[in-house]
Amino acid sequence: MKPKMTVVLGLVLMAAAGSSVLAGGTGERHAEQSLPDGWLASWERPPMEDRPLQIVHGIDPRRAMPEGIDQMLRESDPKRVASEGMRYYKDRGLGGVVCNVAFQDYMRSEEHWKTLVAGVEACRKLGLVVWLYDEDGYPSGGAGGLVLAENPALEATELAFDPARDDPFLIRPAYEHTHASNNYYAARRYANLIDDRACRSFIERTHGAYWERLEPYFGSTIQATFTDEPSLIAINIGQIPEAARKRVRVVDPLDPAVEPLPCVPWCYDLPQRYQERYGEDLVPHRRSLFAGDAPEDRKVRRQFWGLVADLFAQRYFGAIQEWCSQHHVASSGHSLHEESVMHQVALNGNSLKVLGRMDIPGLDMLSSNPEAVIHSGWLTAGLPSSAAILGGRRRVMTEVSDFSQKMGGAGPVSLAEMQATAAWQAAWGVTEFTLYYGLGDRSVEEYRAYCDYVGRLNAVLKPARLDRDVLLYYPIHDLWEEYLPVAEPLRLDSQSPRAQRIVGSFMRLGQTLQQNQIPFALVDHETLASAEVRPDGKLAIGDHSFGAVLLPEDAGLPPEAAGIVDRFRQQGGKVVVDEPSARSLTGEVLTRTLEPPFRLLPASPLLAMGQFVRDHPTMLRMVPGGARRRILLVVNVGREAYQGSLSFGAAITWQLMDPAAGTIRLAESDEAGKIPLQLAAREAIVLVEDR
DSSP: OOOOOEEEEEEEEEEEEOOOOOOSSSSTTTTOOOOOHHHHHHHSSSSGGGGGGGEEEEEOOTTTTOOOOOGGGGGOOOOHHHHHHHHHHHHHOOOOOEEESSSSSTTOOOOHHHHHHHHHHHHHHHHHEEEEEEESSSSSSSSGGGGHHHOOOGEEEEEEEOSSSSSSSEEEOOTTTTSSSSSSSEOOOOBBBTTTHHHHHHHTTTTHHHHHHHGGGGGTEEEEEEEOOEEEEESOOOOOHHHTTTTEEESSSOTHHHHHHHEEOOOHHHHHHHHHHHOOOSGGGGGGGGGOOOOHHHHHHHHHHHHHHHHHHIIIIIHHHHHHHHHTTTTEOOOOOOOOOOOOHHSSHHHHHHHHTTEEEEEEEEEOGGGGTTTHHHHHHHHHHHHHHHHHHOOOOEEEEOHHHHTTTTOSOOOHHHHHHHHHHHHTTTEEEOOOOOOSSSSSHHHHHHHHHHHHHHHHHSSSSEEEEEEEOOHHHHHHHOOOOSOOOOOGSSSSSHHHHHHHHHHHHHHHHTTBTTOOEEEEEHHTTTHHHHHTTEETTEEEEEEEEETTOOOOOOOHHHHHHHHHHHHTTTEEEEOOOOOOOHHHHHHHOOOOEEEEOOOTTTTTOOOEEEEEEHHHHTTTTTTEEEEEEEOOOOOOEEEEEEEOSSEEEEEOOOOTTEEEEEOOOOSEEEEEEETTOOEEEEEEEOO
């Protein structure tokens, strides 16, 4: 049954210096505000860095100019055309673009390079931000086929298992029945992203080419690179709709004689790396990757996938991150199938690990139905958000669109749906919004209103630090040993009963936390093992601390992580285990156990809360601890209005900020610490504690 109303909350703790600005109050009341001048200035005029970026695949005006400026197609001066085209984006409230050299004659057309350089120069003059998209379409990693054109041996390979053969093991290209041949852009053979030689080739041909032509702009106008859905590829994730498949360009014909078989990713030195790490020969134990329930089988699978996750993180994501650091830009992008934890074993080994090797970890949100957050959207956003927290970073990227609605005949979505979708992601920590929304699908005024809205949210939240008190264990270590490849498209019901219990419990716990206003982060076994148990009963990871750990049913922590969790429990930390007998772990029970500080009344399972901390150093030096302000971001992502109250446990005066209108007014809680809350469908407000 579809919910009639959904509300999302985001909480920020913020320390602010004083300034005086008059604002309308609740009813007839007016009051001065004590918010920082710089913060208010960003709220009133969001800077380019806080605004969304439009994804534009090629600036060449004759091939990839945006809708509405067809008259420019006849322009002969590329510099003038680029300048006019870039102003088109600025006029719509955008902060810049994610762009690339034109896909036609990808990386080989000097004409297209000249146009791109002119476009980036125009962005510099207009103050627009530029990110560089690193592929001809997607998935990233092959440089539009250039990597394999130079060396076909760098193609992605898989170890396949065919029990009908005398020798059941065969190493073959990972192409048929994979994402490489089954995506919305092109059927094209793929590079091997756990092969260090392939990754170096990709970076040289892509990032190196951009540096060669755009070096003066790196670290100023050009601020980041964007990698799109790279993966280990050796898995069948299912067929795209036939109507769409017929329109997909086929670069490399598929061989119908290639049978779908269970497979795992492979590369030239994987057995050697396995031997070096574990002191064991993998080859005699290959069958354990596909079958077997003995302890030795499970150990082989754990070790294999742990190694593969490290190779992918180091050789692809890490290599890009290191290159970007050396060239004064940030690395960003997103992985594939973020919404399915079972798929993450085969697609990337460990999502938290690979996302942790991005300076700005990201997600792909193809739906602009704001209610997505209560289903699997929390996981899609929670992975990069958690990677940022665990890595001591703040920025999180989303590639957001109404693709699902348009493909299903229900799009384009309304401005209100776009805004609510942005707001719930902001509550999860997203700061960088890269857009695939169609510029021709809505008016200039609507697009500008959306961009202003995102900019105002970032004015409050982007300088803040994500803060969560609860950790939900990400059970990838357990799924490594449970995962058994299948020939058909991977489904959870093809896996072991234990795998199904673990995934079901993990998803149930995440949804319950999401729907009961209990902010949380995800944590894997490696990060837990390196955490510090503090004397005050908190679990410290970097500069973040946590008071509770939730463990999914049947999750078995490795010894190092288990030892930390035991010490944490002994020190007074809360450890909650979802056991078969614990089906009573309802939202009410978790709320009572974890004691979240803010409640919405009447209670609803369709609420969520995110927390942040923002300190103002000057005020903290003057009044230690006294300048900290709490801030709530509240968004109704449902289709009906909500009326109720927020409860804080103490009388507090709030400044109510409307990111859609840009207005600020006063709102007061009663002596019991409740504040009336009325939200129209898809409406959001920001509440700032008044001091």
